[in-house]
Amino acid sequence: MTQSPQSLADALNTAAGPLTPQGRVKALREAVPGRIVFTTSLGLEDQVLTWMIAGAGLAIDIVTLDTGRMFPETYALWQETETRCGVAIAPFYPPADAVEKLVAAQGINGFYNSVEARKACCHARKVIPLARALQDAAGWITGLRADQSDHRGALSFVEFDASRGLIKLNPIFDWTREQALACATAENIPLNPLHEKGFLSIGCAPCTRAVLPGENERAGRWWWENEAQKECGLHVGADGKLARAGVAAGESAAARESAAP
Numbered sequence: 700m701t702q703s704p705q706s707l708a709d710a711l712n713t714a715a716g717p718l719t720p721q722g723r724v725k726a727l728r729e730a731v732p733g734r735i736v737f738t739t740s741l742g743l744e745d746q747v748l749t750w751m752i753a754g755a756g757l758a759i760d761i762v763t764l765d766t767g768r769m770f771p772e773t774y775a776l777w778q779e780t781e782t783r784c785g786v787a788i789a790p791f792y793p794p795a796d797a798v799e800k801l802v803a804a805q806g807i808n809g810f811y812n813s814v815e816a817r818k819a820c821c822h823a824r825k826v827i828p829l830a831r832a833l834q835d836a837a838g839w840i841t842g843l844r845a846d847q848s849d850h851r852g853a854l855s856f857v858e859f860d861a862s863r864g865l866i867k868l869n870p871i872f873d874w875t876r877e878q879a880l881a882c883a884t885a886e887n888i889p890l891n892p893l894h895e896k897g898f899l900s901i902g903c904a905p906c907t908r909a910v911l912p913g914e915n916e917r918a919g920r921w922w923w924e925n926e927a928q929k930e931c932g933l934h935v936g937a938d939g940k941l942a943r944a945g946v947a948a949g950e951s952a953a954a955r956e957s958a959a960p
């Protein structure tokens with residue numbers, strides 16, 4: 700009898716615990732036939748995972764969502780990563796007509812005006828391209844860590860995202876930022892220079908600031924909104940529900956998950 704995706708995800712989740720992050724990625728590649736996509740925002744955690752995937756020579760597509768509003772430092776790192784790591788990072792862009800309508804309706808920086816306007820921008824520039832990037836994928840790898848925010852504390856190594864019909868792997872979900880930094884230093888992995896200036900989590904330029912001493916590392920993302928409103932939809936299922944184990948059926952997306960890359 701063929702194993703269901705949910706039971707495969709459960710089995711992988713149990714097996715992943717004792718493995719290294721690279722071992723977890725390999726286990727996913729071996730267990731899941733079809734296309735596997737790693738979405739990188741070129742942040743610290745994603746750089747470490749890019750090195751692991753490239754180092755193991757795994758057949759995994761490395762992609763990034765270019766919102767058009769990224770920092771110049773991020774674009775420079777993108778190029779440096781491809782050169783030094785010998786990988787191609789495939790870009791997924793928002794549809795031109797969606798961005799044209801968005802900017803015509805709310806202005807070029809309209810996302811500061813309301814949560815709804817900000818979510819509309821994230822939808823056009825991130826959620827739509829992500830859906831395209833994952834369209835025919837059987838697996839999805841992310842650099843999420845459980846301790847990045849309260850919302851992410853309920854993550855698992857492996858989840859079955861029923862709305863997208865794929866298995867999602869968070870290989871360093873149990874790592875701390877210090878572990879990721881130590882790995883990057885030991886392997887001489889290039890990092891975004893903005894990290895050293897207090898930008899611990901880096902997204903779009905107009906929506907990211909440096910964090911202050913004592914602040915959560917994601918406090919610099921959409922800093923003008925309150926914590927409960929921070930959500931851009933990347934780690935919410937295609938049906939609007941959070942795609943992770945333990946979420947009750949029908950729970951709304953707005954209740955948690957403070958967005959991602």
Ligand code: SF4
Nearest residue numbers: 810820821824903906
């Ligand atoms: S993070 Fe800001 S600029 Fe980027 S897509 Fe979301 S609202 Fe738009």
